[in-house]
Amino acid sequence: MQRATVDLRFAPELRFFLPPRHRGGTVRADHDGTASLGHLVQSLGVPLTEVGGLYADGDRLPPAHRPRLGQRVDVATAPRPQPLPPGFHPPRFLLDVHLGTLARRLRLLGIDTAYDNDRDDPSLLAQANAEHRVLLTRDRGLLLRRALRAGAHVRSHRPDEQLDDVLERFAPPLAPWTRCVHCNGPLAPAAKEEVAEQLPAGTRATYDTFARCQVCRSVFWPGAHHDELTRIVDRARAAAPRPRS
Incomplete structure (x- = not known):
């Protein structure tokens, strides 16, 4: 037969x-x-x-x-940039526990990115749907869940390639240096005297430009890693496609 x-x-x-x-x-x-x-x-x-x-x-x-x-x-x-369901514009993201470096880089670029290094699959799925976030993961089994509204597989192990892929695929608008890389909160300029108690002595003597997270109160300044962070920002700006209108 x-x-x-x-x-x-x-x-x-x-x-x-x-x-x-x-x-x-x-x-x-x-x-x-x-x-x-x-x-x-x-x-x-x-x-x-x-x-x-x-x-x-x-x-x-x-x-x-x-x-x-x-x-x-x-x-x-899927085409690139990829259309998303209603309510998902501009793109916001939720990343699984294996994508911490990518999460920090997206936040560096000012992209709304939720991440926690201790989350299970059901809670990720629930948060992605409830907050209208695109779930980024290397776990294809998570993407196969029928209830997921928007997600994407991150293939590469390399952070540079991961970032390039996300920017090309979703074309999120960039606003570098505006989000906290630790918690995703907004950054605001801060006078040295306002944050002096949080600064190491050497930093107080060397730097004059500061920003502080409005959520977790972390303080940032153009320190030893600034050149590498600037490289990431400049590379993203040069490579990212224009956002959808």
Whole structure:
């Protein structure tokens, strides 16, 4: 008896998620006639957060579509900059526990970024949805959760590449030096006399320009790491696409 199947042809950018035996790009998936197209795609390991569209015979299909026997479907990658659901503009982010360096860099650029190094998957999912944040994670299993409204997989292990990818994919507006890298709170200029008690003696003698977080009260100045931070800011400004109107 002939098996009921659907042919799924994945864009090259999505083949990373497929099992090795399917990375040629076209998968003949078993289909019982009841599963949705979105379910078939995710059952192969490809999160719908990474999919830009599902197409058959020139028509765009919703994830809830039930494909017919033998139908051939093209699975496209998400466009860049990527459209987001209503309420998610400008993009704000929530990062999982493995992306602390990326979180600090996004905050350095003034991008609203929530992060905690001790969070479980259910709390991340709940916060992302409740606060209309894009969940950034290296855990594809978290992205496969059906309740997640907006998320993205961060592939690289390298912070520079991670940052480039997020900026290209979502084109968030940049406002460097306006957020606390520790807690995400807003920064405000502070006179030296206002923060003197929080400063090491050498810093009081050497620096005159300060900012203080309005939430956690951390104090910042152009210290030993300023050149590296400036490099990150300048690189992001040069590489980031223009924000969506």
